[in-house]
Amino acid sequence: MKFSPLVQELIDSLKCLPGVGAKSAQRMAFHLLERNRRGGSKLSQTLALAMENIGHCEQCRNFTEEALCEICQSPKRKIATQLCIVETPADVIAIEQTGEFQGRYFVLMGHLSPLDGIGPDDLGLDILEKQLATGQFTEVILATNPTVEGEATAHFIAELTQTHDVEISRIAHGVPVGGELEYVDGNTLAHALSGRKNYSF
Amino acid sequence: MKFSPLVQELIDSLKCLPGVGAKSAQRMAFHLLERNRRGGSKLSQTLALAMENIGHCEQCRNFTEEALCEICQSPKRKIATQLCIVETPADVIAIEQTGEFQGRYFVLMGHLSPLDGIGPDDLGLDILEKQLATGQFTEVILATNPTVEGEATAHFIAELTQTHDVEISRIAHGVPVGGELEYVDGNTLAHALSGRKNYSF
Ligand SMILES: [Zn+2]
Ligand SMILES: [Zn+2]
Numbered sequence: 001m002k003f004s005p006l007v008q009e010l011i012d013s014l015k016c017l018p019g020v021g022a023k024s025a026q027r028m029a030f031h032l033l034e035r036n037r038r039g040g041s042k043l044s045q046t047l048a049l050a051m052e053n054i055g056h057c058e059q060c061r062n063f064t065e066e067a068l069c070e071i072c073q074s075p076k077r078k079i080a081t082q083l084c085i086v087e088t089p090a091d092v093i094a095i096e097q098t099g100e101f102q103g104r105y106f107v108l109m110g111h112l113s114p115l116d117g118i119g120p121d122d123l124g125l126d127i128l129e130k131q132l133a134t135g136q137f138t139e140v141i142l143a144t145n146p147t148v149e150g151e152a153t154a155h156f157i158a159e160l161t162q163t164h165d166v167e168i169s170r171i172a173h174g175v176p177v178g179g180e181l182e183y184v185d186g187n188t189l190a191h192a193l194s195g196r197k198n199y200s201f
Numbered sequence: 202m203k204f205s206p207l208v209q210e211l212i213d214s215l216k217c218l219p220g221v222g223a224k225s226a227q228r229m230a231f232h233l234l235e236r237n238r239r240g241g242s243k244l245s246q247t248l249a250l251a252m253e254n255i256g257h258c259e260q261c262r263n264f265t266e267e268a269l270c271e272i273c274q275s276p277k278r279k280i281a282t283q284l285c286i287v288e289t290p291a292d293v294i295a296i297e298q299t300g301e302f303q304g305r306y307f308v309l310m311g312h313l314s315p316l317d318g319i320g321p322d323d324l325g326l327d328i329l330e331k332q333l334a335t336g337q338f339t340e341v342i343l344a345t346n347p348t349v350e351g352e353a354t355a356h357f358i359a360e361l362t363q364t365h366d367v368e369i370s371r372i373a374h375g376v377p378v379g380g381e382l383e384y385v386d387g388n389t390l391a392h393a394l395s396g397r398k399n400y401s402f
Binding site for chain 1: 204
């Protein structure tokens with residue numbers, strides 16, 4: 001005895017979502033069927049549109065349903081001389097929200113991970129090279145995550161970028177603003193110490 | 202700065218799933234877009250079919266895409282004299298998997314919960330009464346959960362059932378088979394003691 005074929009199919013389909021196992025999928029299916037059919041139908045339509053129409057920006061690889069994303073389309077950004085390299089679309093949003101950066105982005109959509117079979121080609125580094133070859137950019141900011149994989153990826157891209165005539169920088173590691181020293185991990189604290197600057201009065 | 206309109210819409214739509222907040226929805230959207238478009242499209246199609254076609258069995262209220270569910274359609278079950286009342290479709294499956302029950306079910310799709318505005322009508326008790334009025338059943342087994350709400354619901358249905366000429370039983374509470382007494386909660390242990398039976402040699 002199983003659920004009816006279509007109920008079972010719905011449960012199985014929901015398991016394609018990351019972090020959703022058999023029990024969660026069942027709970028989701030019952031919830032939609034019993035309490036939110038409108039939400040389920042809306043999700044169905046949006047999923048169809050999204051899977052069909054969302055691609056990668058031709059310049060920065062960010063997700064977009066147009067050829068160029070909103071940032072790459074912006075006249076101000078078109079003439080930007082700084083290129084900030086990040087791992088994910090969420091990182092773009094995080095940096096945009098600081099309001100401190102007016103340049104362009106390049107979104108790797110991940111990081112180098114030989115064990116998972118993710119190499120330079122999967123990160124679109126050939127597209128990155130073409131961007132650098134235009135000579136538009138005078139600085140490349142490596143803003144990958146401060147993780148082992150992020151550092152390795154930053155290092156790889158730094159070497160690749162060296163063959164072009166641009167400055168290469170890495171975002172600073174250090175104590176988070178507003179954080180208490182007591183609760184900062186040792187590695188971060190070591191970076192904060194070695195990266196210390198002269199006190200500016 | 203936000204994600205592109207369609208990416209944002211996908212993230213928002215995914216939030217209709219129970220237990221999925223902004224961060225999880227974002228992770229799900231990126232995962233589908235980047236690694237599993239086929240799964241996303243399949244989910245879209247199945248959702249549309251399911252929201253459109255899955256209804257409740259006319260007899261037992263379980264989810265089914267037909268007028269009667271598989272169990273209610275079975276010739277053996279059609280003449281069953283036992284009716285087992287459970288809270289959810291998952292409970293039907295759990296009982297079926299024991300292989301110990303050959304009767305019919307009635308699925309409440311929840312339990313009485315005045316605070317959430319869930320009353321007798323929401324549990325289909327009018328349909329239950331019609332089933333009992335046929336005179337087919339000689340025993341009603343109350344198999345709602347051993348929770349406060351489940352007990353209250355069982356009690357309510359027992360009173361309603363009393364007006365019909367049927368035996369009423371409640372599933373036994375006690376120590377789980379294979380469990381260690383030491384780890385059983387006091388309430389369950391009290392039930393296990395008060396429900397003790399003569400030892401059968
Ligand atoms: Zn772009
Ligand atoms: Zn049925």
